[in-house]
Amino acid sequence: MADKATIIMQSGYYDRLYSALVVGTGALSMGMDVSIYFTFWGLDRLKKGRLEKGPLSRMNMLGLGKWMVKRKMKKANVRSLKDLMDDYIELGGKVLACDMTMDIMGVKREDLDRDLIGDYCAVGTYIKEARESDITLFL
Amino acid sequence: MADKATIIMQSGYYDRLYSALVVGTGALSMGMDVSIYFTFWGLDRLKKGRLEKGPLSRMNMLGLGKWMVKRKMKKANVRSLKDLMDDYIELGGKVLACDMTMDIMGVKREDLDRDLIGDYCAVGTYIKEARESDITLFL
Amino acid sequence: MADKATIIMQSGYYDRLYSALVVGTGALSMGMDVSIYFTFWGLDRLKKGRLEKGPLSRMNMLGLGKWMVKRKMKKANVRSLKDLMDDYIELGGKVLACDMTMDIMGVKREDLDRDLIGDYCAVGTYIKEARESDITLFL
Numbered sequence: 001m002a003d004k005a006t007i008i009m010q011s012g013y014y015d016r017l018y019s020a021l022v023v024g025t026g027a028l029s030m031g032m033d034v035s036i037y038f039t040f041w042g043l044d045r046l047k048k049g050r051l052e053k054g055p056l057s058r059m060n061m062l063g064l065g066k067w068m069v070k071r072k073m074k075k076a077n078v079r080s081l082k083d084l085m086d087d088y089i090e091l092g093g094k095v096l097a098c099d100m101t102m103d104i105m106g107v108k109r110e111d112l113d114r115d116l117i118g119d120y121c122a123v124g125t126y127i128k129e130a131r132e133s134d135i136t137l138f139l
Numbered sequence: 140m141a142d143k144a145t146i147i148m149q150s151g152y153y154d155r156l157y158s159a160l161v162v163g164t165g166a167l168s169m170g171m172d173v174s175i176y177f178t179f180w181g182l183d184r185l186k187k188g189r190l191e192k193g194p195l196s197r198m199n200m201l202g203l204g205k206w207m208v209k210r211k212m213k214k215a216n217v218r219s220l221k222d223l224m225d226d227y228i229e230l231g232g233k234v235l236a237c238d239m240t241m242d243i244m245g246v247k248r249e250d251l252d253r254d255l256i257g258d259y260c261a262v263g264t265y266i267k268e269a270r271e272s273d274i275t276l277f278l
Numbered sequence: 279m280a281d282k283a284t285i286i287m288q289s290g291y292y293d294r295l296y297s298a299l300v301v302g303t304g305a306l307s308m309g310m311d312v313s314i315y316f317t318f319w320g321l322d323r324l325k326k327g328r329l330e331k332g333p334l335s336r337m338n339m340l341g342l343g344k345w346m347v348k349r350k351m352k353k354a355n356v357r358s359l360k361d362l363m364d365d366y367i368e369l370g371g372k373v374l375a376c377d378m379t380m381d382i383m384g385v386k387r388e389d390l391d392r393d394l395i396g397d398y399c400a401v402g403t404y405i406k407e408a409r410e411s412d413i414t415l416f417l
Contacts, residue, residue: 003409008276011196015318019288019416022378032409040154041196057289057319069388070380076381081230101160101189103215104208125166131142131171131273136408137286137416138158147415149297149337154291179293180335242354243347262304269312270281271411277297277415 005048005135008126012041013057013079014069016139021084027135028091035094042139043101048113052081053121082122085116094118142171144274150195153182155222155278160223165232168272174233175243176265181278182240187252202251224255233257235264240245281310282340283413287406291317291335292359294349294417299362305413306369313372313394321379322416326391365392372396374403 005027008022024034038046048084054068073080089095095118101107102120109120119130130136144166148159163173177185184190195208211217218226228234234257240246241259248259269275284306287298302312314322323329334347351358357365367373372398379385380398387398408414 005405005409008158010155010161016288017285022401023286023404027409030405030407030409032404039158045195053356072384073382076384076399077380078382100217101347104212104217106211106215117286123161124169126162126273126355127144127165127169131144131166131169132275135414136274136276138278139416147297147301150295239356243351243356245350245354262300263308265301266283266308266310266413268303270305270308272282272413273389275413275415277417 004030004129004133005034005137006126006130007034007036007136008039008132008138009042010039011057012015012054013046014052014054015057017042017045018081020082020137020139021081021088023135023137024088024093025084025091028088028093032134033092034088035096035129037096037121038099039098039101043097043105043107044114046097046112047093047107047131048111051085051113051116089116089118091129095119098122099101142169143268143272144173144276145265145269145272145278146173146175146275147178147242148175148181148184150157150196150278151183151193152190153193154195155221156181156184156193157220159276159278160220160227162274162276163227163232163274164223164230167227167232171273172231174235174268176235176237176260177235179244182236182244182246183257185234185236185251186246190224190252190255226255228255235260237261237269282310282407282411283312284404284408284411285308285312285314285414285415286317287314287320288317289320289335289402289417290332291333291367292330292332295320295323295332296359296362298415298417299359299366301415302366302371303362303369306366306371310412311370312366313407315374315376316374317400318383321375321383321385324373324375324390324394324409325385326389328364329391329394367394374399376400
């Protein structure tokens with residue numbers, strides 16, 4: 001059985017989602033299985049057209065706004081969030097939407113971008129995977 | 140020896156504590172041992188009468204204030220933070236208060252809700268548990 | 279081979295870096311190997327003269343500003359961030375700077391405090407270490 005990484009993506013911040021996907025694609029390309037569980041503000045990023053819409057976790061720090069960061073990323077030839085997500089899914093990474101968050105936030109399945117989501121699940125699924133994982137992170 | 144999950148609860152945000160307790164009760168009900176170490180703003184939630192007082196980690200996102208989230212949770216028949224904490228403790232989950240935070244923040248034992256706290260401890264206790272844990276998270 | 283702890287330090291907040299170093303030195307003193315990967319706002323703390331400059335993750339909470347927290351820490355005889363970092367490095371803790379963040383943020387090696395940094399690296403290094411780690415955290 002392959003090594004596993006299991007990430008809870010609770011925050012909706014641009015840079016945190018970026019790191020989740022960098023770690024995710026990195027782990028996949030090194031032969032690991034990876035699942036990312038989207039909860040609360042993270043789940044909001046899975047709504048149609050909202051993937052890239054998260055703010056930075058620290059505005060204006062380093063004197064950089066989000067626009068500036070994205071421009072620098074482009075110039076530095078760094079992949080966009082959308083490209084990273086496509087890579088992640090193509091490499092076999094699982095995107096899981098948290099049922100409970102959908103209940104709490106009143107999010108319906110038709111609000112979400114079905115092209116991104118692998119499955120819907122509750123906490124039991126997470127625990128089952130996480131306890132067998134070599135890397136467990138909460139973002 | 141049972142599988143273990145060990146969580147550091149540093150943030151005081153309502154939704155993050157909610158997730159800690161959902162993961163915690165989920166893991167307990169699947170036969171795992173669970174410890175949550177409350178530090179900094181997380182510890183603040185253990186003061187008398189303050190469990191439910193944390194703000195959301197992202198105000199106004201999704202157009203929802205905390206009041207709205209709580210109302211939606213009630214309507215969706217989702218458990219309150221207080222109920223989740225009670226379940227967590229009843230299922231055998233450990234609540235640990237960080238000594239060092241108490242020193243730094245000038246928090247005294249009589250400030251805390253003794254009904255919640257299982258023990259007081261320092262970093263050595265955390266490391267000892269975490270290195271044997273299958274799931275380690277920092278919230 | 280010694281047990282390992284591997285931490286991603288993405289946030290630049292004073293109290294989160296504090297906890298990373300407390301966990302790090304604690305784990306080192308109990309015989310573990312520890313690596314901290316500094317990304318995004320965490321990396322900003324490795325710039326010359328910026329180690330102690332991070333804001334608290336929750337201003338004014340508990341009625342305490344950062345100045346107040348630092349004063350309380352001094353009074354409580356708690357170690358400063360600088361002292362903790364020195365201990366961490368002296369005990370053999372590794373400080374790793376994320377290449378990709380440096381590209382994205384336009385940070386140059388000469389901007390960073392070379393006395394702190396053990397090495398520069400990309401995500402592959404992180405995955406390799408993290409999958410062998412007993413404790414994995416994302417701050």
